[in-house]
Amino acid sequence: MGDSYKLEKVGFYNIERRIGKGNFAEVRLARHRITRTEVAIKVIEKRRLDAVNLHKVYREVNIMKQLDHPHIIKLYQVMESSDMIFIVSEYASRGEIFDYIAKHGKMSESAARRKFWQILSAIEYCHNRRIVHRDLKAENLLLDSNMNIKIADFGFSNYYNPNECLSTWCGSPPYAAPEVFEGKKYVGPEIDIWSLGVVLYVLVCGALPFDGPTLHILRDRVLSGRFRIPYFMSTGCESLIRKMLVLEPQKRYTIDQIKRHSWMVEEAPRLLPSTGGDGKAEPNEQIIQLMQNLGIDSGPIRESLRYKYYDHYGAIYYLFLDY
């Protein structure tokens, strides 16, 4: 984006800071002048795009126009001029879940389960409309102000036909299915399922199951189908991940099978009264989640409880606990 001009107003929107930059576009935070709502605007200069990438932009917009789901970024408006395209969509204010995990570390399995249910329902919604995402990764799983999942970036998505095959190499290597590395044809949903398996591993472990210093080594590790299970992962979670990271596409779990798996349907423990005074007990995760949904960061809550600050964070926590 040339610095020669300063983009301040587009339509009814005041343009604010830049939140992301792609090779052909940049994404700006903006605010609707009438409703005062925050939105994200993808600003695309057409002349910087070749025909193939311009077609991809129109395909992404057309796919987003068909999607209306609580855990998928909502398209609001498209404005086009002779040399620009402005794609106005929902703004996920708490950014990538990738950054959240980088900052706070791996999630508890109950928190990961809640997020994974949201991701799964969004992908099931897409697959039911014959749409595959093809670029699922922690960087594309955004979080809104209530810590709810908002799936972004349908730039690689496409329509699929259960009786035909796709072959485009898509997505980010650590999340790519073995058949994609092998350049084999695929139907579509099964490569999203593989990526979902990698995503669940990342949520629960805070690391990638397959990684490596070179693409070749990464490829060999993916094709081996072997990955480490850390000591803290429950057997239920391990069992589900192993059913999604199956080399053979036809043997890989479907979304329906994932939804019925025991780990997915495990009830989160009831709000157990913590042991109070002795302070040894772990904080109650559901109260923490409740406070996060109110936009309170979990770091300071945990710190306040651990060091008995009895400050506002602790007060809210204890009030909820006794509620």
Ligand SMILES: CC1(C)C(=O)N([C@H]2C=Cc3c(O)cccc32)c2nc(Nc3ccccc3)ncc21
């Ligand atoms: C329009 C749309 C869907 C989009 O294209 N992006 C970009 C921009 C940055 C980025 C990224 O870092 C990862 C994925 C998508 C994106 C968006 N980013 C946000 N929030 C956000 C807030 C703080 C940090 C990162 C992302 N909300 C909506 C979008």
